[in-house]
Every structure is written in C-alpha cells, then in structure tokens.
Amino acid sequence: MVSKDTIIHTEHLNLTFQTSDGPVHALSDINLSIERGEFVSFIGPSGCGKTTLLRVMADLEKPTGGTATVNGVSPEEARKARAYGYVFQAAGLYPWRTVGGNIRLPLEIMGYDKAEQSARVAKVLELVELTGFDKKFPWQLSGGMQQRASIARALAFDADILFMDEPFGALDEIVRDHLNEQLLHLWERTNKTIVFVTHSIPEAVYLSTKIVVMSPRPGRIADIIHSNLPKERPLEIRDTPEFLEIAARVRHGLRTGHEDG
C-alpha cells in the first residue's frame, strides 16, 4: 500500500471536535494515499471535513485517532521541516509589506541569505506571472493577483508539497478559470504534489489527477476517482465527453454521499 512514491498516507484517521453542543465527528476512518507529483482534490459540501483533512495533513489540527504521515514522518515533523507550502482561502498578504516583501517573509523566517531571497522572489514571481510587481503594495493588486502572490509565497521555499484550501473560492468565474489554467502550468513546471480543497466540480475535474469525493456527518470519503484526462489540459477540455463523464461520477458520488448522511 505504501510505496516509496507515497508522499502522504493516512490510516483509519479520525477527528472528533469537542464543542459545547457535544462532539462533532469531523473525520471518520479516512484511508488515503497521495503519490509524488499527484494533483489531488478534496471535494464535498460544507461540513464534509475536506478542509479539516487538509489541516490534519498540515499539522494545523491533531487527529483523535488513526495515523497520518507526510514524507514518511508525522505531520508535525513534516511541518517543522517546512515540507509544505499552504495557500489559504484569503491571500493574507501583509499591507505593510510590498508584494516582494510578502514573498520574502517565509524566506526571512527560514533564514535564507539576502541574495538567495531576491533570486527566489524573482523566480516565483515569474512562475505566477507577476514579474515587475515586487515593488507594488497588496492594495494595488486585484484579488486574483493577490492570490497569485500568496501562491508565489507558498512556492518560494523548497517544499515539495503545496496545500491549497479553496484558494480561488472568493474570485469570480473568469479570473478563476485563468488561475486554474495557470496553476496547471505551474504544477507541470515545478513537479510539486498539490492537495487542493474545492467545492466546485468543474474545478476539481479540470485540475486533478485524483478526486477525493467526501460527504458530511460524519466527514468521510465517499469515492476516490482517478482521472484519465491528459496532463495537457486546455480549458476547452471541459466540453469533452471524457471530462463530462468524470464530472458526472463526482456529482453522483456527492449525491449518494448526501443520501447516506
């Protein structure tokens, strides 16, 4: 089950939150393997635990049962080794830092020297097509550009894994399409393993090599769909029968998950 290319692995993972209304079963018996270089999406309705699962992998939540490994070690060790970059729903750029300064922030924290910082900032700005914007302040950028800057920030240091929690959720459809296209290019160029949380079926199908369909109460995996779409994906691929077939299967998984729950 665990091959040498397995980057993230969970076994019988459980997480129960103790709230004032009693326990909430956020994750129930999650068994999942993510291989090196995959693009995996978690999709499901709100409350299905998709963000919680991502946060467990990033050591932002502690599971109450089962095991999870990232790069063969515990999520905590992986986090301390700075094994992943995390892109949140909001760009969360500091208004008092320029775009370049924001991308430099994790590099400063991690102790890269000045020359290395500048080289890396230039490199990732180019990756997200924001070259020339390093001296601009966040408020001078559109929402989509801000989110691209936050992706650049997550890419700036040497992490093989990129966690993305509904990064384009707050953006309009047109910007979102464009960013999805860019993200695929970026994935291709960097060979990162990307774990992506979304509630959009087309987004999940368009981006992913593997789609994890989740359902709520308790949060669990309803279906895991391996996509056979080619790696090269123009936006028009969304009109092909193959694409629609996968989308139909995702929709079916979401529906049956709901009916059981």
Next chain:
Amino acid sequence: MRKSFVPISAVVLAIVVIWYLAAIALNSAWAYDRAKRADNPLSFSQLVSDTWSQEKPRLPVPHQIASEIYKTTVLQRVTSKRSLVWHGWITLSATLLGFGLGTGLGIVLAVGIVHSRAMDMSVMPWVIASQTVPILAVAPMIIVVLNAIGVSGLLPKAIISMYLSFFPVVVGMVKGLRAPDAMQMDQMRTWNTGRATVFWKLRLPSSMPYLFTSLKIAMAASLVGAIVGELPTGAVAGLGARLLAGSYYGQTIQIWSALISAAALAAVLVALIGLAQNITLRKMGMLR
C-alpha cells in the same frame, strides 16, 4: 477639513455667544452690589461693560482670558516665574516623561499578557484595579513617599503621569497584539515560526493602529497626571500650580488662562500623535 470648517466655526461661535451672555448673568450680582454701594444705578450697557471687565469675575470672558494669556506669555521672559510658557514647560516636561514611562510600561505589560497565560490571568485584574483608585488620593502619597527617599521635582510628577497613562496603552496593545486572525497565526505555524519572530513580523506591525489610538488617550491622561501631581507640591510651579494659586487668591482669570493653556497643550500633543499616526499607518498601507 474644508467641509468641517462651517460646522466647527458655528459651534465655536455659539459657545462664545453663550459664554459672554453667561458672564453677564453670573457677574451681574457683584456689579449691582458695587453700583448700589456707590448709589449709582447701572444702565444696561454699563452693566454689560462692567460684567465683562471685572478684576475677579465669577466667569471671565474670552477676551479677558486672551489678554491674560498674552500678558503672561508674549510680554514675559520665558524664564520668569510669571511666564505661562515657563509654567507650561514645567508641566510639559513631566507630561512627556510620564508619557514615555507609561507607554514603555504599558507595552511591556501587554507583551507579557499576550505571551503568558499566567500574566494574562494575574496582571490584567490589577491593571484595571489600579485605575479605580482615585488619582487625587494617590498623588500626594506618591509625592510624600518619594520625597522621603530623596526624590523630588520632575520624577514624582512623571510617575503620577505614568500611573494614568500606562493603562490605555496596556488595554490597546493587548488588543492590538492579538489582532492577527486565526488564519494569519496558522500561516506562521505552517512556516514553523518562533514566538519572537511572530511578534516582530506579525503581532507588532498589526498592533500599530491600536497603539496610536492608545497613545492619544495616554497623552491626555498624562497631562492630567502632571497637573494633579503639581497640586500637592504647594503650588510652586507648573500649570497645576497656577490653577491652585489662582483658586487660593480668587484669581479666576489666572485659573481660566491656565486651564485654556492646558487644554491647548493637550490638543497640540494629541494632534502631533495623530500626525505621526497618519504618516505611519499610511506608510504601512493600513489607512486605506
């Protein structure tokens, strides 16, 4: 600025008009009394001019205060004990020192409270309790105690200022240092960032808007502290001393001119902080 000019000047005008009318009403008793003794009935215009020009009126009118301020600032050498500038400087130096000490203490306490749960639980109640003690009762004790150990002059007054001014800084900075939201803190966690680095890179910059708001309140409180600190010293020097001496000798014009000077001083100091706030926050992109 231009928009607020008309309403502000309308309010000022209204206050001045009410002031002059109130002066007629409040000072007329003395004017009638004098007229009666001189057996010289007053016409209305005589009454008005008398009530607006008494030497020790119950309520001096603005132009009397203005001329007193002019006499005690422009027409006096600034080193003279009769100079309001000299007294103002005495108070200002204690205010600024107390403000500096209070700000420092406030920030140090806030940093401790934010980073240590024990301090959060233990210090905060005392900080609040400290402000429920009437400063007017505490001030003479501070002066006396410090005098007993040989500390007098500027420092005791500055300590009273500090006592009043650290409070808004603690409260504001605790809120400010806790201003980063859960996502920003999670972000720092994903980079495995140490607490000191989180403080310098995230908490401190995030707290700036709160700090400046607190500093404005602290500055005003500091001035009050310095003035209160001057009362029990026997009215030697400072705006507080002018207030006290004025009230001993019924010098209402002197009281009011010291009062107006203190208010103007506070306004200038708070405005300076406001200016620093504007420049800093604009530069930090937090004012948009």
